[in-house]
Amino acid sequence: MKHAAPKPRPPKPRVPANQRQLGTLLADLRAAKGLSLRGVEEATSRAVSNAYLSQLEKGKIQQPSPSILREIAAVYAVPYEVLMDKAGYLLPSTTATSARPRNRLAAFAIADLTAEEEEDLLKYLAFIRSRKR
């Protein structure tokens, strides 16, 4: 029998800090709403299971799908972006992303392209570039 194995290392937190934050946030939100795990499951029309929400809150899920976060956000009446942020899916500055080295092109007609035009343009770009080579 093993003899008091001296706890070799502080069990590395299997859970990234990001998730932990998301977890506690979710737990707090739920508490604030006064809902049970099953209550939330019900509120999302069973889109998210109580079991899964539990794991989310305990930080056991590493990459929760945005779709689920969206459902949850709706129930807690919290902006979806917040959850996405805590999950680590947003860029550092999602709010102020307009600081980009923009070139003249943007100033022009490019501003309002239809999806179709966009596609055509990209293909054309691929074409002229392949030509250059």
Place this chain on the structure above:
Amino acid sequence: MKHAAPKPRPPKPRVPANQRQLGTLLADLRAAKGLSLRGVEEATSRAVSNAYLSQLEKGKIQQPSPSILREIAAVYAVPYEVLMDKAGYLLPSTTATSARPRNRLAAFAIADLTAEEEEDLLKYLAFIRSRKR
């Protein structure tokens, strides 16, 4: 023997429209960059496999993980949000809101255009637009 089978139906798109859009966009972007599937895999330091990128482009992935989209966005020099949007992960508001000077997708990808390419593109845009009218 088959006698000019009258193309019975456009094969039901096994793929939700959203994904298809993301797929073709990814393909176009890659083409524009002149990269091969493996080239992209390499460019992301093998963070995304060529096999997976292929499936993404063909719309076979329903919920691609944002982390991967982020890697890809970096390689194509396109804002991460654009891919997230096409993947259906952004809220309608984030996409269309007056929040920002509506940067349409294309303004971007082309962050690294030469002046010559830019001119060509604009001319081409004028062309396809005149055609439509």
Place this chain on the structure above:
DNA sequence: ACGCACTGCTTGATATGTCAAGCAGTGCTT
């Protein structure tokens, strides 16, 4: 005390994302 309706939580099964390895095609060089 018993049961019952809750609670949060774990767990085994399933779905789906993701990749390594391979296949078939295409062009280029010899």
Place this chain on the structure above:
DNA sequence: AAGCACTGCTTGACATATCAAGCAGTGCGT
């Protein structure tokens, strides 16, 4: 024409997300 270096693509295996079902605890009404 044979080999090679590419290409896009499929596929079988593995990892992870997600859920249905169950377990243990807590309070509460009888």
